[in-house]
Amino acid sequence: MHRVARTTPVGYRLAMHQPVIGIPAGRMRRNWDFDNEVDGCGHLYAQAVLDAGGLPWVMPLTTDPAALDAMLSRCDGLLLTGGGDVNPQRYRPNLTDAERRLAVGICDERDEMEIHLCRAAWQRKLPVLAICRGLQVLNVALGGTLHLHIDGHEQPRNRWNAHRLVWRDRERWVNSSHHQALDKVAPELTVTARADDGIVEAAECRDGRYCVGVQFHPERLVAQRPEEWRWLFREFVDATTRR
Numbered sequence: 001m002h003r004v005a006r007t008t009p010v011g012y013r014l015a016m017h018q019p020v021i022g023i024p025a026g027r028m029r030r031n032w033d034f035d036n037e038v039d040g041c042g043h044l045y046a047q048a049v050l051d052a053g054g055l056p057w058v059m060p061l062t063t064d065p066a067a068l069d070a071m072l073s074r075c076d077g078l079l080l081t082g083g084g085d086v087n088p089q090r091y092r093p094n095l096t097d098a099e100r101r102l103a104v105g106i107c108d109e110r111d112e113m114e115i116h117l118c119r120a121a122w123q124r125k126l127p128v129l130a131i132c133r134g135l136q137v138l139n140v141a142l143g144g145t146l147h148l149h150i151d152g153h154e155q156p157r158n159r160w161n162a163h164r165l166v167w168r169d170r171e172r173w174v175n176s177s178h179h180q181a182l183d184k185v186a187p188e189l190t191v192t193a194r195a196d197d198g199i200v201e202a203a204e205c206r207d208g209r210y211c212v213g214v215q216f217h218p219e220r221l222v223a224q225r226p227e228e229w230r231w232l233f234r235e236f237v238d239a240t241t242r243r
């Protein structure tokens with residue numbers, strides 16, 4: 001795989017062997033084509049991958065393991081995006097009704113797809129960047145659990161400076177659009193950033209491969225403050241070219 005030059009125009013970069021970054025879609029549930037629902041991902045995720053020199057590929061929802069393995073075999077990296085809650089039955093077997101009511105926006109099909117992709121990517125040592133729900137899915141897929149609800153991290157507006165954290169030896173300000181967070185951290189992951197209240201904001205693998213999860217939304221931060229946040233998607237896309 002070629003290393004992608006940063007200063008060349010997008011058209012030139014598209015002509016080269018760009019690393020393909022698989023982005024599992026969410027179900028949008030727009031009923032504009034009778035029962036033919038729409039699968040998609042937020043524009044800023046794809047834009048951030050393009051900006052970093054990767055070729056984003058939105059993977060439509062399916063739970064067929066053979067299809068998922070075939071899709072993943074075409075990917076150089078996997079980007080897991082934000083969305084609704086993981087069905088808590090996946091990590092908490094004796095769920096009460098009150099606990100069940102805390103979950104928002106469950107899509108079992110998407111859980112199934114993304115958990116399968118996480119485990120398959122892990123086996124293949126495929127680079128993974130997991131954002132918000134993506135970090136939560138990754139943690140559950142690798143054996144961790146989640147807090148069903150936390151206070152103070154669901155900002156009504158898309159503020160770039162909702163709260164601070166220290167990550168990669170620097171103080172940074174991040175946005176915050178989540179009402180769940182990592183509880184028991186999966187054995188393969190280690191916490192690398194927490195908010196001041198102790199909530200896990202970043203977790204990464206222990207063994208040197210590229211597997212990074214963040215609880216905030218860098219795709220929005222890249223759009224708002226590119227000079228501060230471009231490095232993260234570039235680091236991810238660069239890791240896919242080193243395998």
Ligand SMILES: [Mn+2]
Nearest residue numbers: 153175176215
């Ligand atoms: Mn937060």
